[in-house]
Amino acid sequence: MKLQVGTFPVQDVVFGEATRWRDGVLEIHADGLLAEIRRDARILNAELHLLRPRERVRLVNVRDVIEPRVKVDGPGVCYPGICGRPNTTVGEGRTHRLSGLAVAESADTVLYEGNDGWLDRWLDMYGPVAEVAPSGKLLNLALILTIETRLVAQERSDAAHRAALDLCDRLARTTIGLAPPEERTYQLPTSGSSLPRVVYIVCLRSPQHYSGSLSASWVGIYGMTRLTPPWLLHPNELLDGAISGPASSHSATTSWVMTNNPIVDDLYRGHGVDHDFAGVIAIRTRWTAQEEKDLTAYQAAKLARLLGAAGAIISYDAGGNDFMEVMLTVQACERLGIKTVLLTGESPPESEGLPLLMSLPEADAVVSTGCGRPGREALEIPAAERVLGGPELFATSDRPAERIPADSPMNFHRWTDLFGLGTTSSFEY
Amino acid sequence: MAEAVRVFHFVNQFFAGLGGEELANAAVQRRDGSVGSGRALQQALGEHGTIVGTVIGGDNYMNEQRAEALSAVRAAIQHWRPSVVAAGPAFAAGRYGVACGEVCRVATQLGVPAVAAMHPENPAVQLFGKEMLAVPTGQSAAGMQPALAALARLVLKLGNGQQAGSSEEDGYIGRGIRVPGRRALPAHCRAVAMLHAKLHGELFTTELPIHPTEAVTPAEPIADLSQMTLALITTGGLVPKGNPDRLNAAASRVWYRYSIDGLDSLTASDWDCVHRGFYTAIVKENPNYILPLHVVRQLEREHLIGRVYPWFFSTSGVGTPDSYARPIGQQMAAELEQAEVDAALLVAT
Amino acid sequence: MISALHAIALNGGAPRVIHGARIEHVCGNPGLTPEMDQAHARQIVLTACAAIQTAVTGPTLFEP
Numbered sequence: 001m002k003l004q005v006g007t008f009p010v011q012d013v014v015f016g017e018a019t020r021w022r023d024g025v026l027e028i029h030a031d032g033l034l035a036e037i038r039r040d041a042r043i044l045n046a047e048l049h050l051l052r053p054r055e056r057v058r059l060v061n062v063r064d065v066i067e068p069r070v071k072v073d074g075p076g077v078c079y080p081g082i083c084g085r086p087n088t089t090v091g092e093g094r095t096h097r098l099s100g101l102a103v104a105e106s107a108d109t110v111l112y113e114g115n116d117g118w119l120d121r122w123l124d125m126y127g128p129v130a131e132v133a134p135s136g137k138l139l140n141l142a143l144i145l146t147i148e149t150r151l152v153a154q155e156r157s158d159a160a161h162r163a164a165l166d167l168c169d170r171l172a173r174t175t176i177g178l179a180p181p182e183e184r185t186y187q188l189p190t191s192g193s194s195l196p197r198v199v200y201i202v203c204l205r206s207p208q209h210y211s212g213s214l215s216a217s218w219v220g221i222y223g224m225t226r227l228t229p230p231w232l233l234h235p236n237e238l239l240d241g242a243i244s245g246p247a248s249s250h251s252a253t254t255s256w257v258m259t260n261n262p263i264v265d266d267l268y269r270g271h272g273v274d275h276d277f278a279g280v281i282a283i284r285t286r287w288t289a290q291e292e293k294d295l296t297a298y299q300a301a302k303l304a305r306l307l308g309a310a311g312a313i314i315s316y317d318a319g320g321n322d323f324m325e326v327m328l329t330v331q332a333c334e335r336l337g338i339k340t341v342l343l344t345g346e347s348p349p350e351s352e353g354l355p356l357l358m359s360l361p362e363a364d365a366v367v368s369t370g371c372g373r374p375g376r377e378a379l380e381i382p383a384a385e386r387v388l389g390g391p392e393l394f395a396t397s398d399r400p401a402e403r404i405p406a407d408s409p410m411n412f413h414r415w416t417d418l419f420g421l422g423t424t425s426s427f428e429y
Numbered sequence: 430m431a432e433a434v435r436v437f438h439f440v441n442q443f444f445a446g447l448g449g450e451e452l453a454n455a456a457v458q459r460r461d462g463s464v465g466s467g468r469a470l471q472q473a474l475g476e477h478g479t480i481v482g483t484v485i486g487g488d489n490y491m492n493e494q495r496a497e498a499l500s501a502v503r504a505a506i507q508h509w510r511p512s513v514v515a516a517g518p519a520f521a522a523g524r525y526g527v528a529c530g531e532v533c534r535v536a537t538q539l540g541v542p543a544v545a546a547m548h549p550e551n552p553a554v555q556l557f558g559k560e561m562l563a564v565p566t567g568q569s570a571a572g573m574q575p576a577l578a579a580l581a582r583l584v585l586k587l588g589n590g591q592q593a594g595s596s597e598e599d600g601y602i603g604r605g606i607r608v609p610g611r612r613a614l615p616a617h618c619r620a621v622a623m624l625h626a627k628l629h630g631e632l633f634t635t636e637l638p639i640h641p642t643e644a645v646t647p648a649e650p651i652a653d654l655s656q657m658t659l660a661l662i663t664t665g666g667l668v669p670k671g672n673p674d675r676l677n678a679a680a681s682r683v684w685y686r687y688s689i690d691g692l693d694s695l696t697a698s699d700w701d702c703v704h705r706g707f708y709t710a711i712v713k714e715n716p717n718y719i720l721p722l723h724v725v726r727q728l729e730r731e732h733l734i735g736r737v738y739p740w741f742f743s744t745s746g747v748g749t750p751d752s753y754a755r756p757i758g759q760q761m762a763a764e765l766e767q768a769e770v771d772a773a774l775l776v777a778t
Numbered sequence: 779m780i781s782a783l784h785a786i787a788l789n790g791g792a793p794r795v796i797h798g799a800r801i802e803h804v805c806g807n808p809g810l811t812p813e814m815d816q817a818h819a820r821q822i823v824l825t826a827c828a829a830i831q832t833a834v835t836g837p838t839l840f841e842p
Contacts, residue, residue, distance in 0.1 A: 115708070209802075210707075212710060266617055288707075320748065328785065348609075353751025355607050358789050367636050376609060399677055423611045425609075426608060426610065427595035427596075428638055647793035647835065650830060708802045710802075723819070725823060727820065777787060
């Protein structure tokens with residue numbers, strides 16, 4: 001599978017009479033784009049706002065952050081399978097992307113009815129959150145939607161996400177026919193070398209348990225969000241958005257992070273040099289019986305073994321009992337002789353317990369992204385001067401009925417670095 | 430040039446060169462300067478540190494005459510007024526390791542920094558936990574040289590008035606104390622580098638050492654259940670309809686007791702489930718799924734169990750830190766003990 | 779302790795762990811008839827009773 005990715009950097013966004021990319025500037029005809037979005041009868045209102053780094057603005061009810069990417073050549077569409085998009089296998093041909101820019105999808109509608117379906121995500125362009133979260137360094141084009149309330153949750157969620165993806169398509173399509181300023185080829189030629197083969201195992205929460213639905217809106221693999229056995233993916237499929245979708249919690253992945261996954265990038269760069277990048281294994285977590293958790297771990301390890309993997313890097317995107325699948329996968333791999341490195345956050349020291357929910361001795365190589373703050377003091381998040389997307393935030397997800405004004409200062413943030421983007425960590429004493 | 434750090438050293442009878450097991454009962458003795466393996470430690474310290482005095486304690490004496498032994502150690506430390514106390518290396522020797530831990534504790538009580546050296550699986554490591562600073566060694570004295578080199582480095586650092594850095598930085602056995610901070614490279618780079626090191630059999634240091642969970646001593650079994658009083662507990666967030674006490678959906682600091690006196694079963698109309706960590710619709714229809722009262726009453730009627738405690742305990746156990754859970758468990762246990770309850774069924778979700 | 783996700787109960791050190799059905803219905807199975815469901819729950823509780831009568835030295839799993 002060979003994929004050429006052409007990058008069109010966006011250094012500035014201006015609102016004008018046409019939607020086009022030229023010399024690093026994305027011009028947007030807001031009215032035209034919004035008119036297209038409003039053609040979906042489920043969308044009652046749509047607004048576009050540009051959020052720049054360091055502006056003291058907070059966007060709430062954030063459902064996803066998406067990098068505009070479009071297939072220029074080759075099968076399928078970027079962000080396949082989700083919201084009814086074609087689910088032909090992607091990862092080949094040519095893809096164009098707008099870098100430095102993301103569409104931030106905001107709509108006050110739950111992901112699904114049920115625990116953790118409520119929206120508890122926001123995005124600050126200033127302060128400590130902006131310094132660590134990737135969205136803080138991007139030009140974010142916030143698409144703020146009002147969705148018809150007389151629909152079931154899944155329809156409302158579908159409407160919002162589809163609108164965001166359609167907008168991404170239109171923005172990315174401005175690059176068709178243009179020569180990309182940067183280009184990179186993604187290919188994994190078999191070297192026949194004796195380099196160790198490594199896999200990336202990505203563990204993704206499924207909303208099936210909490211929602212009671214096989215098709216609840218959430219991060220999908222080719223749009224599929226239900227609990228499924230492990231998937232074998234070529235990393236190019238991730239680059240074309242095969243793992244993407246909205247989610248409601250700060251620790252969940254965004255579509256942006258999945259198409260810019262730093263572990264995938266590192267493993268690609270080292271292919272044929274330090275190791276052979278053998279593939280990506282995606283597992284779903286939050287199975288509800290011990291046997292099912294065990295099975296997914298055994299099967300993930302088996303897939304790694306069939307790929308000839310000598311090593312695996314494992315990441316995940318949700319805490320709680322989802323972490324059991326992660327630990328069991330580490331254990332299953334190690335027991336098959338596949339050396340693992342686990343990338344994980346940890347509980348804060350004031351919890352007075354062990355840093356991980358479940359500790360197995362096989363997890364002897366752990367990289368920690370810490371507990372959400374870079375020092376002993378609580379994080380101070382200053383009040384926002386401007387808030388978009390809604391009037392309130394969750395005070396704490398432990399008491400979901402409690403809200404605080406959206407511009408409130410806070411002394412915590414719930415963004416968790418689960419893909420290793422930052423330098424925050426913890427040390428053993 | 431800085432003055433040499435004053436070091437106090439603790440060794441057992443064997444490493445003092447006095448003898449083996451036959452001298453394990455040797456009482457605590459003091460010697461000026463270094464003794465036995467202490468001489469090698471002195472060499473490792475070079476001109477930066479001086480072992481001003483050594484205390485020798487027989488393995489059995491330190492363990493069995495603990496009060497006298499530690500009193501003698503205390504007096505010796507006060508006599509020599511060192512800047513730092515070094516104990517061991519004890520390698521895998523359990524009694525010696527425990528004695529080292531005790532000596533370090535005495536030193537700490539006197540305000541003197543202390544560091545031991547022993548194998549990470551020496552029982553003293555688990556026993557002293559977060560209290561004891563210990564440099565890792567191999568299993569046996571075959572690893573004496575590197576053990577002493579590591580010990581000497583940390584001894585000098587502490588003796589010079591500095592605090593110990595992280596376990597990675599100062600090469601001691603991690604004690605499970607986690608301190609947030611920053612590293613030089615982003616985590617994704619570190620993950621790939623760590624994998625390469627592991628694949629090539631190179632040395633690497635995990636950023637999060639796995640420590641065993643606290644061991645729970647099992648309660649003694651009960652032979653005759655027909656006399657047993659059984660309590661029911663759930664962490665599933667089971668509450669009376671309307672959640673009158675406003676139990677948190679998660680991370681509760683509190684727990685509540687609710688009467689089941691005269692109730693044969695839990696019904697959907699009277700009870701609710703507020704837990705936000707699992708799909709609760711099924712339990713809301715039939716709360717017995719997380720507190721099997723219907724079955725327990727059956728067993729009570731059949732005299733298979735004695736009686737059911739008339740209150741059940743409820744909390745929401747999800748995202749609950751140990752700092753909340755521990756007191757909840759202690760309070761529940763205290764009430765059950767007071768009420769002479771024999772056993773409890775705890776249904777977890 | 780009755781738990782459907784018993785690996786974590788055992789890992790946490792609970793000495794007597796009974797293997798529950800599923801997290802959303804730990805003591806029973808709504809897919810059965812009410813009588814069979816209650817019999818299933820009874821089996822789980824009886825296993826817990828047997829565990830109470832059993833000496834254990836560390837985390838031990840009991841299967842209904």
